[in-house]
Amino acid sequence: MPKPTKGPRLGGGPAHERLLLANLAAQLFVHKSIKTTETKAKRLRPLAERLVTFAKRGDLHARRRVLTVLRSNKEATHILFAEIAPLVAEREGGYTRITKVGNRKGDNAPMAVIELVLEPVTPKVKKAAAKPAKAEKAAPAAEATEAPAEVVEEAVEAPAAEAAEAPAEAAAEEKAE
Incomplete structure (x- = not known):
């Protein structure tokens, strides 16, 4: 209360x-x-x-x-x-x-x-949990973080493209009615 x-x-x-x-x-x-x-x-x-x-x-x-x-x-x-x-x-x-x-x-x-606030929520991308302490592990870790960044960019672009298509489809349905 x-x-x-x-x-x-x-x-x-x-x-x-x-x-x-x-x-x-x-x-x-x-x-x-x-x-x-x-x-x-x-x-x-x-x-x-x-x-x-x-x-x-x-x-x-x-x-x-x-x-x-x-x-x-x-x-x-x-x-x-x-x-x-x-x-x-x-x-x-x-x-x-x-x-x-x-x-x-x-x-x-x-x-x-x-x-x-009625806009859909965009989930936040979590960063790497822990940073490597040794310099030897730093190079492979840098390579590992580059690949997910590309995947994240594609994942962010896909919902944005779908969201752009949704209003166009809604407008087409309204015109049809």
């Missing part, structure tokens, strides 16, 4: 803060990106990420827990479970991104855009 925040709350009391964050989270899931103040965006991030983690589980209990937080907003819950969760299934966290966009014209409040 998250620790309650100390100091001033957003918009008044703790109940009002829960309602405000629930509404922001629901709109984030429906629109995939919202513009709000930096403070609200920073307070929304842990809540939204926890709800996405529940959605990745996908069972009935997780759905009911999300519904309690989102105050029975069935539209946002459905979008979260049906559309967002499959897109972030491979991601192990970091489902949201906050981008600062300057100050608001009226009251000069710092504004930010909080958005869902």
